[in-house]
Amino acid sequence: MGSSKQQGSKLGRGPVLVLLGLTVLGTCLLGGCSSAQQKAQRHMEQAERWAKEGKTNEAILEYRRAEQANPKGVEAHLALAKLYNTKGDYVSAFKELVNVRKNHPDNHEAHEMMAEVQLNARQFQYAKATAQELLAQAPNDTRALMVLAESTFALRDTETATETVAHIIEIERGNSRAWYLQGMLQLMAGKKDAAELSFQNSIDNQRDFIPPVTALAALQAQRGAMKQAETTIQAAVLRNPTSVEAHYLMAGFLMQQNRRPEAEEEFQKIKALGESDPSNRGVLARYYLFSGKQDAAEKEYSQILKEHPDDAQNARQLAAVFVGMGQTKEAEDLLDSFVKKNPNDAQTVFYRGRLRMELGQTDDGIKDLQKAAQLQPRWGLAQYYLGMAYLQNGKAEMAEAALNSAAQLDNNLLAARLALAELDLNRGKSSKALADLDKTIARKPKAVEPYLLHALALAQTGEEAKAEKELLPLIDQFPEPAARAMTYRALALSKMRQKQFNEAHNYAKLALKNDATSPEALYVLGVSLMQQKKNDAALAEVGQYVKDNPKWAPGYEVLGQLEIQAGQLPQAEESLQKAVELDSKLTSAQLRLGELQVTEGKLDQATETLTKLSQAQPTLPDPYVFLGQICELKKDWSGAEANYKKGLELAPNNLVAKNNLAWVYAEHGGNIDTALRLAQEAKEAQPDSPSISDTLAWIFVKKQSYDTAIRLLKDCVDKKPESALYRYHLGVAYYKAGQKSQAEQSLQAALRIQPNFSESNDAKHLLEDLSK
16 A cells, blocks of 8 residues: 555656646746746836936836836836826826827726826816816816816916815815915915915925925015015925925025025035936036126036036036136037037037037037937927027028927927017018917017017008007016116117107117117117217217226127218227227127228228138128128139138028129129029019119120110119119110110210219210210
């Protein structure tokens, strides 16, 4: 019996082992020796550890691995959505939640999170609709109720928000967010005492919730109870000694009280507590900048980069400090090094692009801004600056497209809408600009610029009185000095357009009273007096403003401009030289100086001035165009051609360069067909310009297309009958076409208007030939 039992146990154990082997083999074949759920769980556990340590990027990576191991699982998608929502990456959060809803349409938490993501992304209508869907199934779902309350509050539906908050508090009296929102609603209704009680309830129910502390302290400060406000904030700090948000609140309060040393201590605490966050670790440096201590800020940022060499955010801040200190080379080198490390860092590429544009490196700047916009296609600000860069480069259509994208991507990006309206105004599309600005000001923006631009659009459509009526209330509506200065300038310009020069002068003085360094107001101040034949008074008054601001380069430029208009050319040259000495980057002053020197016949000095400018700003086309004109005056045709070609290379739409290069080609052995193409392109861009039509007509004369030439030249003479040159060219065209009597009349008229014009000898020879 014993023997058989022993034998039986051996036999019995065998099949069990075989079955276990088959099970393990099957598991390995089907799941790689461990289940997908187990792999996903391991990644989830690691992700949660990273998340607790504040290592967000590492956590995201592990959550994604968990998703890959178990694509239809819920936990990783929800965890990632929550993490993205916290980071403010709402697009990514939305994608994760869409994935959950696709595979698990009944997952209630995913729907709740979707509503919260929509709320945080300021998609208030969508958040409201999602919350209402949830509440149709579960009327007392407090998460959904909270989203409904906050979205309707944002949509200014205060009645629904108030009712919803009251319902939340009724079913969940400990809901701190609900008490806080009720306080905000009471504050809007003017019930300050009730609001204070609601804020206090919010604080009592959630001791680490800082927004109600901020609101309560602000109310206390408004009624003059500064000590009580400080106590409220201090209590929050004591309850939450490791809360960066609480310390920020205390630092802000101390700054308002001008208690700088204590504020600095708070910023040092924030830096220590938030060392893992680039924004927090850079707060002390930002405080130094705010306090005007650039050297201390530079030192602090440099120390941060020494300890955190990959901190791109604070590297950008340090670059900004370098720019502020005039160390542009250091700024560019720093940004270059970070872009080299991470060429797909959109923020740093974007900042380098802006810096390059400021340095006149237009092509490289535009390339950077284009790349930043490609790296973050939903980033409205990148599109806005790209549009402004295109404008700077004379590419109006590309600018319009980029600015439209910016406005569509970010409804709150007012600057893009204003730039579009200004672009339309500059192109004479006043009605379109007015229609767009009507929509903008309907949103009641809290900045004066949209209203000023709207008034300008009205003026351009001929409604000057209506424009002025809109401007006057802005003086009280926006009483800040900068805003008032802009409003008074607009009024001064309006009066100038109406030839009410005395009123224009008075408004210009008011503008300068609010902003003593406004070159636009200074110019109106002077020119309004000059229009009243008071040149000496104008120059004396403008000169006094410049004396009061002796380092004000644009002021000297305005003075020089007015002195030119008054015919005081030596004094103007001195003023413009001073402007350039004070600010070597003041391009307009250098161009004016070069132009003045040409007028005075100082061609060598003008060449020196403009050559220096072209060397300092090699991507600026204007100096080359002026140099081309100087070469023409010197009869240096090859030099003129080279400079015009360089100007066109930098600015392909520069009409002066196109027109003048076409003329040089036509007159001095260039390719006549290329000349024709350039002149036709210029004509298409500016069809009403007589000088461009004259060039094109003269090329048609050269190509023996006399009828076309005569038609164009007759139009030139009609538009500018005092031009001897246009009449001479018309006479030549008639002569070549065999219309001798018309030729004789035109040539005689040219000599009668200006006996010694540039082509007078040729005109006389032709007349002699006609008389034979």
